[in-house]
Amino acid sequence: MRFTRNNGPLRATSTLPVRQGFSILLMSSAPAPTTAFRPQLAHLTAQLDEFRARGTHFRLRVLDDEQAAVCHYDGRQVINLASNNYLGLCNHPKLREAAIAATRKYGVGSGAVRTIAGTMRIHMELEEKIAAFKNVEACVVFQSGFAANAGTVSSILGKDDFILSDELNHASIIDGARLSRAKIKVFRHKDVAHAEELLLEVQHEPGRKLLITDGVFSMDGDIGPVAALAVLAEEYGAIMMVDDAHASGVLGRNGRGSIDHFQVHGKVDIQVGTLSKAIGALGGYVCGSRDLIDFLYHRARPFLFSTSHPPSVAATCIAAFDLLESEPERIDRLWANTIYFKQQLANAGFDIGGRTTPKSETPITPIILGDGRATMDFSRALFEAGVMATSIAFPTVPEGKARIRTIMTSEHTRAQIDQALETITAVAKKSGIL
Numbered sequence: 001m002r003f004t005r006n007n008g009p010l011r012a013t014s015t016l017p018v019r020q021g022f023s024i025l026l027m028s029s030a031p032a033p034t035t036a037f038r039p040q041l042a043h044l045t046a047q048l049d050e051f052r053a054r055g056t057h058f059r060l061r062v063l064d065d066e067q068a069a070v071c072h073y074d075g076r077q078v079i080n081l082a083s084n085n086y087l088g089l090c091n092h093p094k095l096r097e098a099a100i101a102a103t104r105k106y107g108v109g110s111g112a113v114r115t116i117a118g119t120m121r122i123h124m125e126l127e128e129k130i131a132a133f134k135n136v137e138a139c140v141v142f143q144s145g146f147a148a149n150a151g152t153v154s155s156i157l158g159k160d161d162f163i164l165s166d167e168l169n170h171a172s173i174i175d176g177a178r179l180s181r182a183k184i185k186v187f188r189h190k191d192v193a194h195a196e197e198l199l200l201e202v203q204h205e206p207g208r209k210l211l212i213t214d215g216v217f218s219m220d221g222d223i224g225p226v227a228a229l230a231v232l233a234e235e236y237g238a239i240m241m242v243d244d245a246h247a248s249g250v251l252g253r254n255g256r257g258s259i260d261h262f263q264v265h266g267k268v269d270i271q272v273g274t275l276s277k278a279i280g281a282l283g284g285y286v287c288g289s290r291d292l293i294d295f296l297y298h299r300a301r302p303f304l305f306s307t308s309h310p311p312s313v314a315a316t317c318i319a320a321f322d323l324l325e326s327e328p329e330r331i332d333r334l335w336a337n338t339i340y341f342k343q344q345l346a347n348a349g350f351d352i353g354g355r356t357t358p359k360s361e362t363p364i365t366p367i368i369l370g371d372g373r374a375t376m377d378f379s380r381a382l383f384e385a386g387v388m389a390t391s392i393a394f395p396t397v398p399e400g401k402a403r404i405r406t407i408m409t410s411e412h413t414r415a416q417i418d419q420a421l422e423t424i425t426a427v428a429k430k431s432g433i434l
């Protein structure tokens, strides 16, 4: 085969013979043929049909402009109650500038995994900044919060060990637990007494025990019993780990997270946070002792086998942590908006996860409808009316607990919040929910 270059992309001038007598055309500039139905994947098509029959099939909504309190999805202007952009940092001018400056100075990619040649000075700077912010010895940044959880849980334990995990912990913790091959014991949501029962069951087993909870639960917006679990961990000699994805930038002084919120500094061995939500960019981090971090350098598979962040991401995050310190009023606004919105929803008669004492204590507020299909219809009707709020149904939440999940940010104005409330109430009345 020969390749020629004439004005356009590289073109194959002959076809490449492949085993079994098939031939394929390599690097043609002609449009690729669409992949038609293939019987090899028929089981996927069948499952999609099932999702459709159950009313749980969805397609992706596409954001036309930037992530903001009011923006456009699929060409429609909506008040956005669906993003994790808690502090409006996804498009903060200082963060944009930091990303652009780093791109100019260092390029767009790191070129390798961290352990080979892809550790740039700016990656180290970010980790030192987070460690100082969290007041811990050391920190390591992963490509995402998912990678941080899965990579950490799977590498620090083995098959003789035990993981005691809240039933509503994030999928990345569950995947990490499975990959570790440790024995998994699940305690009822926020049930510290049940966690202790499980610890008692395994206390004479030789394996190590890891007690793990989300700091803030992403579906109900409730706060994990971090302080009480830390006491248990101390008592039973278990490793204590907290996933603060939704707590970073939201709870604690300047958004230091649930450990700071509960004042349990030094009692949590492993703190995970995300750079993808309140911090506004992308990534996950693990904070703890120098040896924990050094061990993860050697054994955490996403760290070892996946390329590090572009320098622009590291620079953005450094600027974001500066902002948490210099613009704390963003966090104040987030909480003021949250309290107002929750109060108004409850006043209007919605079930926001318990009518008398709502579970949610954070900017995540569910509106519980119960039925999965009704919830999807409600979400669709809200969208048509100009409010973006995602529906979440089984298996993400228990059967009969389908809900619309709303997330408040510091950037929503009072007028936008009132407009959203008005729309939600009107649509709910029209669909017989209120």
Ligand SMILES: *Cc1c(COP(=O)(O)O)cnc(C)c1O
Residues within 6 Å of the ligand: 144, 145, 146, 147, 149, 170, 172, 214, 216, 218, 243, 245, 246, 274, 275, 276, 277, 282, 283, 284
């Ligand atoms: C979002 C989330 C993660 C994953 O974080 P990413 O940075 O988006 O990968 C992990 N844990 C919890 C509880 C989350 O809500």
